[in-house]
Amino acid sequence: MIANLPFIAVALLIGIALATILLKKNMIKMVMGLAMLEGAVNLFLVTLGYRENGIAPIFTNAPEGADMVLPTVQALTLTNIVIGVATTALMLVLVMVIYKKYGTVNADKMRRLKE
Amino acid sequence: MIGDLLTGYGFWNPLVWVAVMATGLLVAWLIWRCGESDYDKGTEQTKPYLSGNDEPEKGAVHIRGGNMYWGFTHALKGYYDKLIPLHSGVVNDYLVWFLIGVIVIFVVVIMV
Amino acid sequence: MNVLLDNLPALLIAVPLFCAFLLPIIGRFVPKIRDAWIICASFAASLVAVITAFTVYTKGTIVYVFGAAAGSPAAPIDSGGIPFRIIFTIDGFGAFMLLSAAIVSFAVVLYLVSSQKERTGRSEFYALYLLLTAGIFGMVSTGDMFNFFVFLEINSLAGAALVSYHRRGGLAAEGALKYLIVNTVGGLMVLFSIGLLYAQYNSLNMAVIASQISLSTLNIIALVLFIAALAMKAGSVPFHFATPDAYSVAPSGITAVMIVASQAGLYGLFRVLFTLYGDAFNTVTLGWVIIVLGVLSMVIGVTMAIPQKDVKRLLAYHAVSQTGYMLLGVGVALAVLGDPVAMTSYGQTAMEGGLFHIINHAMYKGLLFLAVGAVIYRTGVWSLNKMGGLGHNMKWTMIFFLIGALAIAGIPPFNGFASKLMIYESVFAFNPALSIIAMVVSILTLASFMKVFHSMFMGPQLPEYAEVKEVPKLMIAGMVILTIFVIGFGLFPDLVVNNLVAPAADALINNSAYITAVLGGGL
Numbered sequence: 052m053i054a055n056l057p058f059i060a061v062a063l064l065i066g067i068a069l070a071t072i073l074l075k076k077n078m079i080k081m082v083m084g085l086a087m088l089e090g091a092v093n094l095f096l097v098t099l100g101y102r103e104n105g106i107a108p109i110f111t112n113a114p115e116g117a118d119m120v121l122p123t124v125q126a127l128t129l130t131n132i133v134i135g136v137a138t139t140a141l142m143l144v145l146v147m148v149i150y151k152k153y154g155t156v157n158a159d160k161m162r163r164l165k166e
Numbered sequence: 167m168i169g170d171l172l173t174g175y176g177f178w179n180p181l182v183w184v185a186v187m188a189t190g191l192l193v194a195w196l197i198w199r200c201g202e203s204d205y206d207k208g209t210e211q212t213k214p215y216l217s218g219n220d221e222p223e224k225g226a227v228h229i230r231g232g233n234m235y236w237g238f239t240h241a242l243k244g245y246y247d248k249l250i251p252l253h254s255g256v257v258n259d260y261l262v263w264f265l266i267g268v269i270v271i272f273v274v275v276i277m278v
Numbered sequence: 279m280n281v282l283l284d285n286l287p288a289l290l291i292a293v294p295l296f297c298a299f300l301l302p303i304i305g306r307f308v309p310k311i312r313d314a315w316i317i318c319a320s321f322a323a324s325l326v327a328v329i330t331a332f333t334v335y336t337k338g339t340i341v342y343v344f345g346a347a348a349g350s351p352a353a354p355i356d357s358g359g360i361p362f363r364i365i366f367t368i369d370g371f372g373a374f375m376l377l378s379a380a381i382v383s384f385a386v387v388l389y390l391v392s393s394q395k396e397r398t399g400r401s402e403f404y405a406l407y408l409l410l411t412a413g414i415f416g417m418v419s420t421g422d423m424f425n426f427f428v429f430l431e432i433n434s435l436a437g438a439a440l441v442s443y444h445r446r447g448g449l450a451a452e453g454a455l456k457y458l459i460v461n462t463v464g465g466l467m468v469l470f471s472i473g474l475l476y477a478q479y480n481s482l483n484m485a486v487i488a489s490q491i492s493l494s495t496l497n498i499i500a501l502v503l504f505i506a507a508l509a510m511k512a513g514s515v516p517f518h519f520a521t522p523d524a525y526s527v528a529p530s531g532i533t534a535v536m537i538v539a540s541q542a543g544l545y546g547l548f549r550v551l552f553t554l555y556g557d558a559f560n561t562v563t564l565g566w567v568i569i570v571l572g573v574l575s576m577v578i579g580v581t582m583a584i585p586q587k588d589v590k591r592l593l594a595y596h597a598v599s600q601t602g603y604m605l606l607g608v609g610v611a612l613a614v615l616g617d618p619v620a621m622t623s624y625g626q627t628a629m630e631g632g633l634f635h636i637i638n639h640a641m642y643k644g645l646l647f648l649a650v651g652a653v654i655y656r657t658g659v660w661s662l663n664k665m666g667g668l669g670h671n672m673k674w675t676m677i678f679f680l681i682g683a684l685a686i687a688g689i690p691p692f693n694g695f696a697s698k699l700m701i702y703e704s705v706f707a708f709n710p711a712l713s714i715i716a717m718v719v720s721i722l723t724l725a726s727f728m729k730v731f732h733s734m735f736m737g738p739q740l741p742e743y744a745e746v747k748e749v750p751k752l753m754i755a756g757m758v759i760l761t762i763f764v765i766g767f768g769l770f771p772d773l774v775v776n777n778l779v780a781p782a783a784d785a786l787i788n789n790s791a792y793i794t795a796v797l798g799g800g801l
Contacts, residue, residue, distance in 0.1 A: 072463070073258050073265070078455070081257065085462055092466050092473070099477045124476070127424055131469060134431045138462050141435060145442060145455040152448025158256050161452055164523045165255030169772040171696055173703045174627045180691045180769045224667070224738040231662025231733030232587040235725070239585045249582065253519060257456050260519040261463060267516045268467075268506045271567055275498055278563045 057098040064091035078146045078156040082139060089135040093128045100124035286330045287342035287366040290376075290415045294323045298408035305401025313391045316404040320387040323411055327380035330419075331373035335781060339369040339795040341421070361483050367421030367796055370781030371633070375418040375545050377778065378637040379538050381763060382644045383411045389648050389756035390531040392749075393655050403443060410436040410535060417542045421796060423472045423482045426546060430468060430511070433539045434461035441528040441536070450527040457524035460517075464507035471500035471507075484554055485796035488789060493559045501559075504550045505567070511543025514605055515574040518598045522582075525594035530651020531756075533590065534644035537597055541636055544601065548608060552786040557616060565613025572605030573712060576719045584726050587662050589650055592730060593643070596686065599719060600639045606716060607632025607701045610708045615787070624704040629783040630775055631700030637778075638693040638767060642685035645760040649679040652749040652757075653734060662733045669735035671746045676735045678757045683731055685764050687724035693764055696771035 068091055071084030100121035106113065108122040150156050153163075170177040205212070214221060221227070239246055252259075282289065297319035305312050334340055344364045368376070390407070394400055413432035420426050438461070442454035472482070474496050479487050491497065510517035521540070525533045551564065579599025586592040611629035614620040652675045653668060654660050669676045685692035688699075698720060706713035748754075767774050785791065 069265070073261055076256075076258065081459065085459065088463070088466055092469050095470065096473050099473055123482070124473075127469075127473075127476075130424070130428060134428070134435075134465075137435055138431070138458065141439060142455065142458055142462075145438075145451045145458065148442070148445065148451040149448055149455065152445070152451070158258055162255035163449060164453055164456075164526065165253060169770075171699075171771040171775060173700050174624055175703045175707070178690075178696065178699055178771070180771065183690050184769070225740055225742075228666040228737040228740065229733070231589075231665070231729060233663075234729045234733065235584055238725075242581075245581070246585065249578070250585075253522075253582065255523070257459055257520075260456065260460055263516045263519060264460065264463065264506065264510065267509075268502060271505060272499070272502045274567055275502060275563060 054103070057094065057101075061091050061095045061098065064088075064094065076158045078149070078158060078161075079143075081158070082142050082146065085142070086135065086139055089131065089138075093131055093135075096124045096128045096131065283329075283333075285342070286326060286333065287340060287368060287419055288344065289326045290323075290330055290366075290419060291412050293326055294319065294408040294412035294415065297322070298405045298412070301405040301408070302401045309401075312401060312404070316408075317387055317391060319408060320384050320411065323408070323415070324380035324384040327376045327415055330368060331376045331380075334368050334370065334373035335777065339367065339785075339791070341796050342366040342368075360481065361486065361796060364425055365421045365483065365796065366419045367484070367792065368419045369792055369795065370783075370785035371545070371548070372418045374633065374637065374778055374782040375542065376415065378640045379411070379414045379418070379542070381759070382538050382640050383414070383535055385644065385756045385759040386531040386534050386648070387756075388759070389534075389651070389753045390529070392752035393531065393651065394529070397444070399443075403440070406436050406440050407532075407535070410440065410539065414535075414539050414542050418545050421484050423475065423484060423487070425482075427465065427468050427472055430543070430546070431465050433511075433542065434458065434465060437461075437532075437536055437539055438524075440532045441524050443532070444527075444529055446527065453523040453527040456520045460510060460520040464510045464517075467503045467507040471503040474500040483796070484549070485793045488554050488556055489793045489797065491555060491558050497555075498559075501550070501555060501564075505547065508543050508547035508550065509571060509605075511540055512547060512605075513540050513575075513598050513601050514571050515578045515598065515602075518575065518579070521598060522591050522594040525597065526588055526591035530590070530647050530654065533594070533651075534647045537643050537647075538640050540597075540601070541640060544604060544636065548786060551612060552615075553789040553792050556789045561615040562613050565609050565611075565615070568605050568609030568612055569712065572602045572607075572609050573715055575599060575602030575605060576716065577602075580719050580722045580726065584722065584729075589660055589662055589665075589730060589734070590647070590654075592662075592726065593646055593650060596723065596726070597639075597643055599723065600635070600643065600686070602719075603698065603701060603716065604632045604635050604639070606705060606712065607635060610705050610712075611783075611787070614708065620708075621787070624707040626783060626787070627700050628704035628708070629787065630779045631697050631704060633782050633786075634697040634700065634771075634775060634779045638685070638697050638764075641760050641763045641767065642682045642692070642694060645678060645757060645764060646682040646686065648753070648757050648760065649675050649682060652753055655753075656746050656749060657743060662730065665734045666743075667735075667737045667739040668743060668746065670739040671743065672735075672748050674748060674754055674757075678761055679735065680731065681761055681764060683727035685768070687727055688720045689724070691765075691768045693767035693771070696768060696775075700775075 064087060068084050068088035072081055075081055075084065102118045102120050105118040105120040108119040146156055149161055153161050155161060170179045304315055342365060346363060394403065409432060413429050413436055417426060417429040417433060420429065438454045438458035441457060442450045444450055475487055476482055478496065479490050481487060513521040525536060528536065576599050579595050579602060583592045583595035586595065607628045611625045614625040657665065659665060685694040688694045702713050702716060705716065
């Protein structure tokens with residue numbers, strides 16, 4: 052049960068993030084929800100690599116016969132963090148431009164492109 | 167060089183189409199050549215005939231794009247009145263549809 | 279020379295990236311050669327892509343291992359049969375998509391160099407454009423799942439930044455923001471599925487996962503998330519809502535390349551369905567899911583397009599509708615994948631029709647967007663209620679728009695007719711009702727384009743457009759390149775289908791060829 056705790060946390064985080072994205076109309080809060088969703092997926096990826104009683108995956112001076120946690124998922128997570136930074140930055144810039152031109156960041160009011 | 171495109175139930179050869187169209191255009195050109203070629207441009211002979219009325223100005227006689235097919239949109243009003251408000255422009259609704267699509271596909275793939 | 283030819287897949291990504299990173303420096307210090315640089319860079323990238331595609335067509339699947347000595351297999355002998363480097367696997371289907379991306383991206387560069395002359399910030403614009411090209415080339419060549427995700431995100435980011443370029447009072451930023459939010463959620467879903475697959479099979483390589491996959495609940499969840507996210511990238515209903523918003527506010531040349539980027543998403547969908555999951559599942563259900571998505575896209579796309587007044591939004595809804603044709607054709611092939619008799623009688627033709635439609639759509643939709651962009655460039659309006667009588671001034675644009683409109687409606691002898699004929703006949707053998715819906719949608723497409731053609735080009739010359747001239751020659755050159763392919767593919771459809779499309783269809787139907795190419799030896 053204790054080993055499944057990170058996965059339950061991932062499910063909770065995804066639920067909260069999706070609720071934020073779907074229900075909040077303020078664009079800044081929606082970008083926050085997206086950042087939380089990226090954090091949830093990153094947590095999922097890192098948890099996948101965990102091995103019980105494993106050590107860091109470094110070969111130098113490693114103790115004999117020890118399990119190592121998987122390093123590939125850590126690489127995936129780092130790449131995803133960088134992608135998340137770029138995406139969040141671009142989204143916030145676009146929200147800033149919309150605020151300057153429209154005067155609002157409410158999704159119900161920035162509806163000039165519809166139907 | 168222009169071969170047949172086999173579709174399993176028939177074939178389509180563009181060469182035949184090109185030959186037919188060329189023949190048709192040739193016939194049309196021959197008929198056009200037999201027309202009247204002496205007329206005065208710019209006088210009454212080239213103006214459109216509107217039962218004696220004056221020709222309205224150019225900007226008013228051209229049917230604008232938004233007014234075409236009003237019969238089509240009017241006839242399908244029940245369908246369009248439901249469909250167009252769905253494309254509301256609110257981002258949250260887009261993501262709700264995304265989630266609905268995921269859940270429906272999941273239910274269909276699991277059940278059937 | 280041999281070094282270059284051996285490492286072609288690496289050059290596919292390296293050439294656009296290197297030229298993209300040099301562009302801001304060139305723009306800062308020697309801005310005079312910027313236009314020449316971007317044209318040469320795009321030409322070099324397209325040339326590498328075309329040479330790679332022809333190498334695949336003549337010599338078979340290319341398996342390129344990054345960082346290994348040339349000719350070493352993907353799974354080294356001492357690793358126990360596990361490939362452990364990032365590989366690029368370009369088979370028939372990948373080569374097919376590379377061809378269409380190469381042609382459209384070069385034609386659009388010729389158009390953009392001329393239409394962006396008055397704008398500022400051009401170095402970053404062209405740099406982002408080359409990044410988008412590198413993203414498309416990488417997405418259709420890679421054989422590694424996470425690499426596919428990275429290129430997918432490159433596409434979304436570069437695409438969204440390019441969409442928001444002409445600000446137009448905030449409209450472009452709104453369209454780009456909606457596009458970016460929806461694509462980020464889709465990308466995160468893809469990453470979640472990749473994580474699920476990695477956890478079970480301990481590998482990110484497509485061939486290794488494909489050879490071991492079975493159908494458990496976790497794999498079904500992963501498959502459903504893949505289908506939803508990649509269908510969203512391709513622009514199919516019910517995930518299409520952000521697509522017309524983004525396509526209508528982008529610069530016209532950029533929209534033509536975004537069509538190719540969305541078709542790279544379609545590539546990903548077919549790769550996941552056919553190669554990754556193969557015939558490990560009941561294909562009839564999934565085939566019908568894809569068919570229903572296709573039919574909904576066709577019908578809703580074209581019926582939303584008819585009452586539109588913004589001409590680029592109308593074209594974007596037609597892009598949604600044409601994606602439905604591709605999904606319909608390939609969905610029928612997927613539904614009969616397990617039935618060899620039906621497969622040879624109409625399944626193969628349905629698959630070939632759907633795949634042929636992909637390249638045809640890139641060509642004629644690119645041509646239409648460029649022609650409409652030329653009109654907007656000269657007149658400054660994009661509402662159909664304000665245009666009229668432009669055929670008197672812009673004759674070449676009118677001819678190109680007419681060719682594109684006839685091609686999209688499926689009128690012979692253009693290329694739209696050839697692929698639609700294959701889809702109609704094979705889908706009719708599967709289920710007549712679907713074929714009838716497809717034909718009705720084609721008629722509505724023709725009706726909608728006749729509306730656009732009449733209200734833009736026909737009619738008397740309006741007094742406010744009396745001084746409108748023809749567009750500069752470079753823009754016409756870009757449109758000419760696409761027209762050559764529209765007419766050429768229409769006049770020689772059997773050559774194209776037998777040499778370009780049939781290898782792609784075969785590569786998708788037999789996924790064992792893909793697996794043995796990677797695991798059993800390679801190039």
